[in-house]
Amino acid sequence: MPTTHLDPIDHLLAGNRVYAARTSSRNPNAFTDLAKGQSPEILWIGCADSRIPETTVCHCKPGDIFVHRNIANTVHADDINAASVVEYAVTFLKVRKVVVCGHTKCGGANAALGDADLGVTLNTWLHPVRE
Numbered sequence: 656m657p658t659t660h661l662d663p664i665d666h667l668l669a670g671n672r673v674y675a676a677r678t679s680s681r682n683p684n685a686f687t688d689l690a691k692g693q694s695p696e697i698l699w700i701g702c703a704d705s706r707i708p709e710t711t712v713c714h715c716k717p718g719d720i721f722v723h724r725n726i727a728n729t730v731h732a733d734d735i736n737a738a739s740v741v742e743y744a745v746t747f748l749k750v751r752k753v754v755v756c757g758h759t760k761c762g763g764a765n766a767a768l769g770d771a772d773l774g775v776t777l778n779t780w781l782h783p784v785r786e
């Protein structure tokens with residue numbers, strides 16, 4: 656469904672309409688069922704890289720995986736965002752497995768292996784990985 660001539664947001668909205676129509680066509684109760692809640696068995700901590708959408712690459716459905724993604728799939732000791740995701744997943748969703756998944760050609764991991772100045776935010780983020 657590449658529609659490179661569309662505005663990126665228009666592309667998203669068009670894709671969402673296709674997804675909603677196909678999903679409802681295949682399972683008329685799909686969205687009603689999803690609205691009832693979630694009980695994923697897996698927490699996935701992955702990279703924010705656009706090429707690695709966990710649900711797609713693992714051939715899973717919405718509701719199958721609770722997700723936290725960031726640059727270079729890292730969990731810092733003082734990262735309240737990641738900590739809250741892990742705590743919610745383990746304590747309340749009672750996931751059975753936690754997956755920390757890297758990937759080949761990870762720009763974040765490659766950057767962390769080097770010492771290039773990436774600016775304050777990215778240097779700070781990658782610092783624990785660089786150590």
Ligand SMILES: [Zn+2]
Pocket residue numbers: 702703704726727728758760761762763764
């Ligand atoms: Zn990556």
